Amino acid sequence: AVTFCLSIAGGLTADEARELARHAPAGVAREQLLAVAERADRDPRRLLGAPFTVEGTLLDGGPFSTRSLRGKVVLVDFWASWCAPCVRKMPDLLRLLREKGTDNLAIVGVSCDREERALRAFLAAHDDYDWPQLFAKDTTWHPLATAHGVTAIPRLFLIDRRGVLRSVDAAAELDALVQRYID
Template structure:
C-alpha cells in the first residue's frame, strides 16, 4: 500500500523524513486484518486525503478550517480500532503529517507519532517513529539557531575549505558585500532563482559583491558539472552530507534556498531575498 503525502514540502529536511515514512510501501503487518477490511481502510483514507488536498489547494490551511477532516481521521481510526495493521496506522500517520506539514504544530504532531508507536507497536510505521521524532527535535534546535540570524546581527563566522581546497571564511571576505547561499542542484526553487543570482553577480561583483555557496548536494561530480555548466564562478562549500551538512546544521538550515545578505562588516542585511529584491538591496549596500 502506498499513500501520497498530504502536503508537498519542496526542499525541506523534515519533509523528506516524514515523506519517507508516509510513502513507504509497507508489507502486511504482524497482526493482519481481513483483505476486505484492508481495502476499505485504504479506500476511505485515499478519499479523505484527497478531500484534504483539495482544501489545501484552495488555500485552506488552519486546524479550524479542517476540523471536519480531522474528525474523519478519528472516526476512521475508531472504526478499525481492533486492527493493528500498517494500513490503519497509516491513518494516524497522515493525521500527524497535517500537524507537522500544514499546521506547523510540531508538539501535536509528535504526540500523534508517539501514539502511533504505542497503539500500533508491531507495524513497520511504528519502527520509523523514533527517527522522525529525532528529526522533529532537530527542527526545534534549528529554529532556535535561525532565530538568532536576524537583520543587524553579525553572521557567525566559519573556517573551512571550498570545493577546490582553498580557505573559505566570512571574515576572509570582510569589506565585501556577501551573499551566503544554502542551495543544491536538486532543489527546484534554487535552480529557478539561479538566473537572478547570476545576473546580480555579473552586475555587482566588480563593485564589491561576493557569493559563498553552501551546497547540500551529495555528489561532488554532479555539483562540479552543474556549476561549470552554469558558470557559477564563486566559491562553494561542499561536504557531501546533504541535510547533515556541517554548515547546514551549524546555521539551522532545514529548507532551501536559504540566503543571507551581509554588509561589509559581516552583519546581516536581509534574509531570503529573491529577484529584484536582491538587486535593490545590493544597490543600496554598494552605494549605487
C-alpha cells in the first residue's frame, strides 16, 4: 500500500501529502511524502488563476513592481545571460513585443545571473532587449525564482491585463497564448 501511495504521490497537493504523511508509519514512506509536500509547495502551478505581482530591484538599483504594468499582458522571463536556451529565446520575445506593441505587452526579465558584470555586458551587447531587468546581488539564484518555484530556466510566466497569473510555462505556445490574453 505504501509503494502504491508513493507512486501516485506526485499528483498530490501539499496538504494531501502532509495528511498521508501524518498517518504513515515513521520511516522512508513518511519522509518521501513530506518531500512531495515540499515540492508541491514550490510548484509554480499553485499560483495559476490568482492575482500575481512581481516586485524586486532593477539592475540599476531602483524598485520595480508589475503593478505599474496593469492593463498590459506581462511576460515575466526568468533567465540568465549564461543560459544558451534563454539567449536563443530572446529574439522571439523582442519580435513579439514589436508585433503586439508596448501598449499591449510588457516583458520583465528576472535575471538569475550570479555576476552583475556578465549581465551588464550581455545587455550592453544587446541593447534592443531594453525591458526592465530585475537582479539580486550576492545570490546564486534570484530569490523571486526560488519563491515562485522556478528551478530551471528559461521559464516564462504570463500575467493577464488584470494582473492574474495565467501561465507558468508560456514558452510552449508563446504567440497564441499572448494573443489570447491581448484580445
